[in-house]
């Protein structure tokens with residue numbers, strides 16, 4: 001992503017945080033239920049206690065709370081491009097590894113995680129025919145030991161100038177060029193789809 005796109009995302013979340021405070025609306029989720037349906041679908045890839053998880057575009061790190069509520073004890077790390085959101089996340093979750101930046105800024109060059117999850121962090125309009133999104137998917141898959149689960153907006157339901165959406169099967173086909181075992185989920189919200197990619 002270029003500097004202007006990065007600034008736009010940071011500024012948008014800075015403004016929404018001022019407006020809504022610690023609330024799903026500050027993340028552009030319409031409500032907590034919608035946020036948690038996405039968490040549930042992603043973690044059904046089979047994240048279990050004892051696993052390490054990297055949450056890309058973690059926002060307030062609410063996924064960590066969700067794991068705790070399910071009694072799934074994971075070694076959680078989060079990264080988000082917004083310094084303002086990470087500041088709140090750090091207050092809410094002391095002693096948790098939380099980073100500001102993009103996935104390939106270099107923080108994780110020498111690390112790997114069992115699972116890498118991403119919810120809602122690839123909905124910004126990059127106007128690049130999916131190039132940035134595919135780069136992130138590729139990097140998540142490279143860094144995981146067990147697998148990757150992410151969601152995107154479904155182009156069959158969402159067409160907006162300020163959001164990025166995709167045809168589910170096109171993304172699935174791309175993922176299948178990287179992983180021998182992929183699964184597409186379109187069974188939970190009309191606007192959204194999720195993909196699981198497993199490491200052999």
Ligand SMILES: C[S@@+](CC[C@H](N)C(=O)[O-])C[C@H]1O[C@@H](n2cnc3c(N)ncnc32)[C@H](O)[C@@H]1O
Pocket residue numbers: 009013027028029035056057058059060061062063079080081082085101102103118119120121122124
């Ligand atoms: C819709 S919110 C979802 C936050 C969190 N995943 C959740 O569901 O609670 C999207 C988040 O992704 C972050 N984000 C957007 N693009 C990103 C990128 N390229 N790299 C890292 N974070 C990004 C935003 O700052 C925002 O916190």
